[in-house]
Amino acid sequence: MTGRLSQRTTRAIGLAFVVLVAGTTLWERFAAPAATPAARATGTTTAPAAQGTTRADNASLLAAVRAKATDRSVSAGGRVIRILADDNEGSRHQRFIISVGRDLTVLIVHNLDLAPRVPLAVGDSVALLGDYVWNDRGGLIHWTHHDPAGRHVPGWIAHAGRRYQ
Numbered sequence: 001m002t003g004r005l006s007q008r009t010t011r012a013i014g015l016a017f018v019v020l021v022a023g024t025t026l027w028e029r030f031a032a033p034a035a036t037p038a039a040r041a042t043g044t045t046t047a048p049a050a051q052g053t054t055r056a057d058n059a060s061l062l063a064a065v066r067a068k069a070t071d072r073s074v075s076a077g078g079r080v081i082r083i084l085a086d087d088n089e090g091s092r093h094q095r096f097i098i099s100v101g102r103d104l105t106v107l108i109v110h111n112l113d114l115a116p117r118v119p120l121a122v123g124d125s126v127a128l129l130g131d132y133v134w135n136d137r138g139g140l141i142h143w144t145h146h147d148p149a150g151r152h153v154p155g156w157i158a159h160a161g162r163r164y165q
Contacts, residue, residue: 058100061132061141065104068134073153076100076141077127080120086112093142096120106132107140110157110164115145118157118164130155 061076063069078098084107087093092112097105108128110118120126130144144155146165156165 061100061106062104064132065134065139070133072132073129074132074141075127075129076106076132077125078106080122080124080126081105083120083122094118098126105138107138108144108157109140109142110144111142114148115157116164118159120159124159127158128156129153 057075058077060072061074064072064074076098078100080096081099082097084095084097087095087109091114094108094110094112094117096108096110098108099105108126108130118126128141128144130141133140133142143152144157144165146154154165156163158164
């Protein structure tokens with residue numbers, strides 16, 4: 001029997017392969033985030049926001065503000081109070097300002113080369129995960145998108161029941 005697998009082992013390996021292929025196919029068909037053709041080409045997605053992801057705990061953001069932190073991962077949520085013109089120098093970025101509570105506003109800088117545009121209007125609620133950078137005007141949050149290289153924690157913006165990453 002050296003060099004050959006038993007018939008029972010061969011069947012078990014074959015069955016495991018079939019289960020793996022079937023599971024992958026079902027995942028892609030029913031559970032994977034939907035993507036537009038343009039998003040498929042760049043690897044970006046918009047998907048229904050999973051339950052619990054549209055609520056943000058601002059505690060990490062408030063701690064980062066108090067510490068005057070730079071490049072700290074935070075979750076945040078608030079209302080859009082101003083939509084700014086896109087920044088088209090270098091990588092294109094969608095820019096808007098959210099109000100977090102009464103005394104804090106934060107600039108959100110969302111990379112449009114790596115993630116789809118979030119369809120926003122003043123007054124809309126958003127939740128997000130990204131990296132905070134302190135400044136004396138309230139700071140900014142960037143990295144609200146996936147990392148194509150897979151080296152950075154993927155960020156996202158949740159709006160109107162969808163997640164943009």
